[in-house]
Amino acid sequence: MKMNKKRIVLYELNTDTFLDTKASGYGDFSGILKKLNYFKYLNVQYIAIPDILLQYQNKFQLEEVKNRNGSFTEFINCVNEFKKENINIAPIIDLANIKQTYINLNNMYDLYNLKNNNPNKKKLTELDTYLLNDNKININLGELTKFVQYFTFVINFYNQTKVNSVILTNYEFLLKNNNLSDKNTFRFLQDIYKIVKRENVNIEIILKSGDVSKDLYERMLNLEDPCFDYLYLTHLSLINLNTELKRAKLQPLLFKNFFSLYKPFLNDKRVILSFSSDQIGRINSRWGDELEYSQEAIKSFFLFLYSAKNSIGIFYGDELGSLRAKIRKDYNFSNDNFNEEKRFYESKNISQEDYFLAQSFQNKITAITYMAWNDKLNAGATDVIKGKFNLPLKYEKYNVESELKTNSSSLRFINNLNRLIFNSDYSEMLNLSKISFYSNSNGIAKIIHKIDNKKIIFLINLSNQHQYINLKGEYSILESTYYNKFYSSIPSELSPFESLILVKE
Numbered sequence: 001m002k003m004n005k006k007r008i009v010l011y012e013l014n015t016d017t018f019l020d021t022k023a024s025g026y027g028d029f030s031g032i033l034k035k036l037n038y039f040k041y042l043n044v045q046y047i048a049i050p051d052i053l054l055q056y057q058n059k060f061q062l063e064e065v066k067n068r069n070g071s072f073t074e075f076i077n078c079v080n081e082f083k084k085e086n087i088n089i090a091p092i093i094d095l096a097n098i099k100q101t102y103i104n105l106n107n108m109y110d111l112y113n114l115k116n117n118n119p120n121k122k123k124l125t126e127l128d129t130y131l132l133n134d135n136k137i138n139i140n141l142g143e144l145t146k147f148v149q150y151f152t153f154v155i156n157f158y159n160q161t162k163v164n165s166v167i168l169t170n171y172e173f174l175l176k177n178n179n180l181s182d183k184n185t186f187r188f189l190q191d192i193y194k195i196v197k198r199e200n201v202n203i204e205i206i207l208k209s210g211d212v213s214k215d216l217y218e219r220m221l222n223l224e225d226p227c228f229d230y231l232y233l234t235h236l237s238l239i240n241l242n243t244e245l246k247r248a249k250l251q252p253l254l255f256k257n258f259f260s261l262y263k264p265f266l267n268d269k270r271v272i273l274s275f276s277s278d279q280i281g282r283i284n285s286r287w288g289d290e291l292e293y294s295q296e297a298i299k300s301f302f303l304f305l306y307s308a309k310n311s312i313g314i315f316y317g318d319e320l321g322s323l324r325a326k327i328r329k330d331y332n333f334s335n336d337n338f339n340e341e342k343r344f345y346e347s348k349n350i351s352q353e354d355y356f357l358a359q360s361f362q363n364k365i366t367a368i369t370y371m372a373w374n375d376k377l378n379a380g381a382t383d384v385i386k387g388k389f390n391l392p393l394k395y396e397k398y399n400v401e402s403e404l405k406t407n408s409s410s411l412r413f414i415n416n417l418n419r420l421i422f423n424s425d426y427s428e429m430l431n432l433s434k435i436s437f438y439s440n441s442n443g444i445a446k447i448i449h450k451i452d453n454k455k456i457i458f459l460i461n462l463s464n465q466h467q468y469i470n471l472k473g474e475y476s477i478l479e480s481t482y483y484n485k486f487y488s489s490i491p492s493e494l495s496p497f498e499s500l501i502l503v504k505e
Contacts, residue, residue, distance in 0.1 A: 007269040007309060007431075009418070010090075010206075010232065011039060012048040013316040014278070015069050017370050017389050020381045022067060025388040027371075027380065029070040029078040032089075038400070039087055042319065043418035046088045046206070048167050048232075053104040053154070062111040072112070079163055088164045090206060093154060095192075096170035102150035105157055144188070151192065155199050165204040167232065168192070172211060186220065189227040204229040206272070210279055212238055218264050221271070230270050232313060234277035236261055241280065247362045248345045248355050253287045255462065259439040266308035266447070267435055274313030275301050281366040282317070282392070285324040289464050289496070290393070295321050296497040299413045299481035300462055303499045306417045307447040307458035308435055314414075317371060320398045321410045324366040325390035329356070333363045366390075372399035408483035416479060426478075426503070429454060442467055444494070457502040461494040468493050475502035 019031030032047070039047060055069050065071075079089045093101065158166055174188040189207075196205055207228040209217065212235045220231060239258055240251040265271040276283040284290070288297025298321040305312050332338035342352045360366055370380030370387060372395035379399065381387035392398070403409035421430060433449035433456070443463030449456040457475065461467050469492065477487050479501040490502065 005230065005270045007422075008045045008230070008272065008311045009043050009314065010046040010048060010230075010272050010274075010311065011042065011044040011314045011316065012274070012278070013371075014368060015049050015052075017368060017380055018316065019371060019373065020384065020387070022070075023382055023384055024067050025381050025384045025386075026068045028068070029074040033078045033081055036082065036085065036087075039082075040085060041415060042314070043415075043422060044087060044314075046090050046165060047082065048090050048092055048206075048208075051091050051093055051101060053101050053108060053157075056104045056108040056111065057100065059107065059111070065108075065111065072108070076161055079161060083162070083164065088204070090165040090167050090204075091158060091163065092167040092169055092208065093158075094170050095151070095168055096173055098147060098150045098154065101154050105154060148195065152195060152199070155196055155203075159200045159203065164202065165206060165229075166196070167206040167208050169208040169210075171207060172209075175216070186223055186225075186227055190223070190225050193227045206230045206232050208232040208234070210234050210238060210277060212261065214261050214264060217271075221265075221268060228270075230272055230311065232272040232274070233265065234274050234279070234313070236273065236275055237277040237280050237283065241362065248341075248348075248350050248358055250354075250358050250361055251286075253443075253462070255439070255443045256441045258462075259445060263437055263439075265310055266437060267310075269309055269311055272311040272313045273305060274315055275305065276315035276318050276367070278315070278367070279364050281360075281362045281364065282322055282324045283315075284318065284321050285361050285366070285393075287462075288321070290323055293464060293497045294323065294394075294398070295408070295410050296481045297321070297464070298410045300460055300497045300499040302410070302414055302417065303458060303479075303481065303501070304445060304460050304462065306421055307445075307460065308437070309431075315367075317367075317369065317392060319411050319414050320372060320400065320403055322369065322372065322395075322398060323393040324361060325369045326393050327360050327366060327390070331365075333359050333365050370395075374399050374401040413479075413481070413483075420479065420501070426456060430456060444469065453504075455502075455504040457504075458499070459494070459502060460499040461497060462499075464496040466493055466495055471502075473504055475504050477501070478503050 015028065015032065016026050018027040019035060020027050021030045021034060022028055052069065052075055055065050059065050082089055171189060175185055180187055193205055196203055205228050209231065217231060217233060220227060236258065239261065240254060241247055265273060283301060284294060284298045288294060298318065335341065342355050345355050346352060369390045369392040370378060372392055373379040375396040378384055378387045378391070400411065403411035406412065420426060429451050430449055433451045436448040436450070438446040443461060444467050445460040445462065447458040459469065459471070471490055475490055477500055481497060481499045482495065
């Protein structure tokens with residue numbers, strides 16, 4: 001499958017924590033719309049948000065729903081206003097949980113019918129939540145028939161909202177144990193794609209993947225009969241975390257594995273690559289440096305994302321170099337077996353302190369923080385004395401308001417990258433060039449764009465160590481992650497997280 005897709009920037013956010021305009025402690029659709037200019041500043045074309053039907057799950061009062069993320073009308077207004085700026089709101093639909101999504105949709109209809117005094121009204125009962133919320137899907141004809149019915153119903157709903165794209169996640173069960181031959185492994189997924197296109201040929205399908213399945217993704221990209229328009233990969237964020245120790249120890253970034261899992265996708269605009277996800281802690285806490293090199297670290301990771309031809313995925317807050325949430329010592333990370341696990345790992349010579357520290361850096365709870373719009377407490381939760389979620393560490397320093405005013409900030413750096421890549425004299429060359437990729441196990445990556453005798457080189461140090469480089473030729477420096485550093489020539493050594501864009505014309 002080779003389609004002529006443009007290179008895009010996708011921004012994934014958590015509605016609950018993005019911006020609260022109702023003083024409820026939860027973010028809402030009005031808050032997303034209020035930051036329209038922020039997304040334009042970041043050159044975002046797609047905004048991934050959680051399935052809006054989640055807020056109707058097991059809810060009995062319409063006002064309770066409206067006071068959280070907002071009403072259905074507010075969502076529609078948000079979609080339409082962003083569409084005017086060529087930005088697509090893309091809800092994330094969990095395919096493995098499609099029955100629950102279908103139930104949530106019916107509950108939404110019922111709640112609004114109740115509000116309108118519909119004589120045919122139905123009401124979700126407490127008993128329904130126990131009888132209906134069984135989402136186990138088996139790969140057999142009967143269950144697949146139900147699955148298609150639920151899915152079609154949900155897609156029809158989103159089609160009516162006029163969204164231009166949907167993101168499908170947790171689709172792997174359609175590929176595993178499906179009794180299909182190896183040749184037909186993707187048939188069910190291809191049929192899902194056809195179902196969506198049949199309802200509305202203009203809706204774009206983005207598949208979101210979190211498994212570390214490089215070979216599978218490569219096969220999907222080479223299918224003649226498509227199963228997606230864009231493939232949103234977050235597998236790089238999970239490297240080294242699928243271990244028997246269940247993230248019980250801090251996991252370093254193994255550059256050899258990292259580069260190996262990145263390389264197959266650098267030349268395809270249909271692939272949206274992100275270094276963070278909703279399954280893990282903040283990238284800048286895990287792989288960067290929470291002290292001196294905080295901003296330089298996140299800049300180098302973003303420079304790496306922009307360096308080739310893949311599309312770019314931003315997980316909210318990463319553009320600020322956001323750090324992990326501040327976690328209390330008695331916090332159990334929503335794990336009922338937390339204390340038992342601590343004792344188990346202690347028997348494996350992993351101390352409670354080490355286990356807690358690993359959870360603080362790597363658990364996804366530590367990335368569920370309010371967006372830091374300014375240096376005020378609970379900036380993302382307007383007028384709420386105590387919000388429902390955590391704040392990122394050092395939000396007083398790393399927040400949108402201060403970063404927009406600081407030339408050396410990561411937010412300004414990403415804005416500069418967008419101008420260089422998408423709207424500069426070098427854009428055409430970067431789009432048409434042939435790419436060479438070189439890397440080493442020390443964390444140095446070199447991506448070379450070449451047309452005739454012209455070259456643009458992205459020279460990237462993803463490590464917190466000084467690294468020697470050997471670069472021959474005369475080059476000019478277009479961009480550096482070390483904003484305040486003066487370069488009289490190309491350095492022979494890169495400082496921690498020091499990365500450069502070089503040009504030879």
